Amino acid sequence: MQESDASQNISNPQPVSRGASWFWLTLLAITFVSSVALIQYKEKKPPRKPGIGGKGSLPGNLQAMIKSFSQSYGRPHINQTVDGNPFTIGPEKFESGIGTHANSKITLSLAGRYKRLTGMCGVDSEAGGKGTLIFKIKDRDKELFSSPLMEKGDPAIKFSVSVEGRQEVELIVEDGGDGINFDHADWVNLRLE
Numbered sequence: 064m065q066e067s068d069a070s071q072n073i074s075n076p077q078p079v080s081r082g083a084s085w086f087w088l089t090l091l092a093i094t095f096v097s098s099v100a101l102i103q104y105k106e107k108k109p110p111r112k113p114g115i116g117g118k119g120s121l122p123g124n125l126q127a128m129i130k131s132f133s134q135s136y137g138r139p140h141i142n143q144t145v146d147g148n149p150f151t152i153g154p155e156k157f158e159s160g161i162g163t164h165a166n167s168k169i170t171l172s173l174a175g176r177y178k179r180l181t182g183m184c185g186v187d188s189e190a191g192g193k194g195t196l197i198f199k200i201k202d203r204d205k206e207l208f209s210s211p212l213m214e215k216g217d218p219a220i221k222f223s224v225s226v227e228g229r230q231e232v233e234l235i236v237e238d239g240g241d242g243i244n245f246d247h248a249d250w251v252n253l254r255l256e
């Protein structure tokens with residue numbers, strides 16, 4: 064009886080075997096697709112110049128247009144203040160932007176592809192003392208925007224400047240004439256159109 068049962072199992076193995084094959088093939092396919100998706104996700108990390116901190120990306124991949132930067136304290140952060148915190152300017156919170164510190168110059172390479180740069184700027188509240196700043200947007204010697212002297216607690220100021228035909232613009236933060244102590248500066252809600 065035992066021999067007969069065994070031969071029966073061997074002579075007709077297809078239904079069980081085929082089902083198992085499909086299961087393993089499906090599992091293999093899911094694993095492969097998941098691995099490829101994971102690799103692509105990792106490779107899609109937003110392009111950013113080495114030395115810039117922060118997290119995520121800016122609208123239009125603007126962080127990839129940062130050609131060079133310099134500042135007197137710390138380093139620029141994407142979507143964070145210079146100290147790595149969420150943005151707070153006066154009474155408002157912001158999620159998107161570049162956190163920096165006077166004296167600061169961030170050069171954006173636009174390659175003549177955009178008409179307008181809009182956004183807001185202000186002194187971040189994270190510093191212990193009262194920062195004082197002036198924000199400017201320039202194309203070398205040509206000044207496109209200048210804020211009044213801004214202090215910690217002041218609401219953010221909006222700007223909208225024509226950048227039509229310009230190859231580069233510089234986001235500049237000056238110390239307001241009294242040194243750079245507590246001069247935590249935020250460029251927020253930046254958009255290129």
Ligand SMILES: [Ca+2]
Pocket residue numbers: 165194195196237238239240241242243244246
């Ligand atoms: Ca200052």
